Amino acid sequence: MSELHLSSASALLARSRQPTAEELSGVPWLATLTPEEAAVAAADLRVLQAEPGEYVCRVGRPVTYWLGLIDGLLKMSNESDLGMPVTFTGLPPGGWFGEGTVLKHEPYRYNIQALRRSLVAGITVPTFDWLIERSIGFNRFIMRQLNERLGQFIAAREIDRLSDPDVRVARSLASLFHPILYPGVGDLLRITQQELGYLVGLSRQRVNQALRSLQGRELIRVEYGGVRVLDLEGLRRFRPM
DNA sequence: TCATTAAATTGTT
DNA sequence: AACAATTTAATGA
Structure with a gap:
């Protein structure tokens, strides 16, 4: 870069x-x-x-x-x-x-x-x-x-302490969808998995894996060049099973 | 408007 | 890190 x-x-x-x-x-x-x-x-x-x-x-x-x-x-x-x-x-x-x-x-x-x-x-x-x-x-x-x-x-400090990558991605996404701080986002956030990796501190592959794990629980929908949030509260509460 | 091509992004190993 | 598959963007007829 x-x-x-x-x-x-x-x-x-x-x-x-x-x-x-x-x-x-x-x-x-x-x-x-x-x-x-x-x-x-x-x-x-x-x-x-x-x-x-x-x-x-x-x-x-x-x-x-x-x-x-x-x-x-x-x-x-x-x-x-x-x-x-x-x-x-x-x-x-x-x-x-x-x-x-x-x-x-x-x-x-x-x-x-x-x-x-x-x-x-x-x-x-x-x-x-x-x-x-x-x-x-x-x-x-x-x-x-x-x-x-x-x-x-x-x-953000709490997210940094979390070890489970899926949880980190879930919480980071939830904070990016903050409706008051970022009213321009709507329900579709334009962000690539590579960019999300930079933000969360994970490899693109791991982000991809986390995203489809979250998609499997109906919390988000993975789209080309972006992520659509289906259940913002669920993202915040997400815990690994 | 459609077809072709290049570039970007994703999914998988 | 590499590769194939998919989606988008750009170009020109």
Whole structure:
């Protein structure tokens, strides 16, 4: 996988463009704003295409945007002081991230890398601050987002401790289908078995085996280039027999 | 629109 | 890790 990264905020800016109307509909929090607020936010919104392997943001970089995913798939990793990857989280369409660091005006604490060609959206920090100061709906969205993400990170730590590969795949899928954090996913998640392997830390073969085990229990349906969830609760509760 | 070909993804060993 | 089978995407008549 290539090690491209954005050399600076200006590089990101140069490659970005204004979103189309269809792309705007993929931004879940716009609907929580008043028409006036939404107009301001939409005017500031930029989108850019991230290539596979490309870093959207890196640890330590100054924050210039609050970012979200419209289409594609990102991998979020958190590194310890020693540079050892600690937790991985998949980031499907509809997910927005970095609000914690944007709020505090601190450098990014995560690496965000595109697993495949992805369309990333962002608003500038001043606009983010403006919405926080002004919009009740936006604050509600952010508060719920922070709360849900905290729960997700706790779940991710538990998943890392699990030994049974089938359970790990089941729980990881369940967190990728989180309806509040990732409203853009729907019931069909576009992810290849290879990509899922990267996220869960398993070989593609083992992921394939786990997926058809889960399919055998009517929890999911394996499709070409994606997974359809039939029973989200069942995935969360899944235990090997 | 259809047929052909290449590329991506899956299923199996 | 390798291979065959399947699905999708792209191309051009």
